[in-house]
Amino acid sequence: MHIVLFEPEIPQNTGNIARTCALTRSVLHLVKPIGFSLEDRYLKRAGLDYWDKVEVNMWDSWDDFLQAFPGHRKFLATTRTHQSFQDIQYEIDDMLIFGPESRGLPVEILRSFPDNLIRIPIRDIGRSLNLSNSVAIIIYEALRQMDFPGLR
Numbered sequence: 001m002h003i004v005l006f007e008p009e010i011p012q013n014t015g016n017i018a019r020t021c022a023l024t025r026s027v028l029h030l031v032k033p034i035g036f037s038l039e040d041r042y043l044k045r046a047g048l049d050y051w052d053k054v055e056v057n058m059w060d061s062w063d064d065f066l067q068a069f070p071g072h073r074k075f076l077a078t079t080r081t082h083q084s085f086q087d088i089q090y091e092i093d094d095m096l097i098f099g100p101e102s103r104g105l106p107v108e109i110l111r112s113f114p115d116n117l118i119r120i121p122i123r124d125i126g127r128s129l130n131l132s133n134s135v136a137i138i139i140y141e142a143l144r145q146m147d148f149p150g151l152r
Contacts, residue, residue, distance in 0.1 A: 001024065002028075003017060005098055008030060009102055013131040014036075020136050021055075073094045075116050076097045076117050077120070078117050080117065081119050090141075094142065096135070096138055
């Protein structure tokens, strides 16, 4: 599986997500600009000693990322849809895409994948779940459906 963070802003979230990727054998993609230094101590601390166990790909732009993976299915996490993440039958090469913490994915990107928008059901009180929690919830559902391939 692939986890894609579009313009991530908070180093601790990215570190936690890197740790989740390492433990689930998922590839982590970071689409620039990134709101922190990759040398950030919070990023390293959150990822602990997992950074050497995760494949991380850095992309200069959204277009560069898209051109590199034309045949992969892409599912975009957003609060702007009614389709639950559980309604998808995931496949091993799917890409789960998450937007920046403060604003989510841009509407222009969401409009490019209208049938591939997914959400985690939550109360409508003006905020969504923490980014690293959202990634964990969705990746584990996807892997559960496939009987956790390659994991014990």
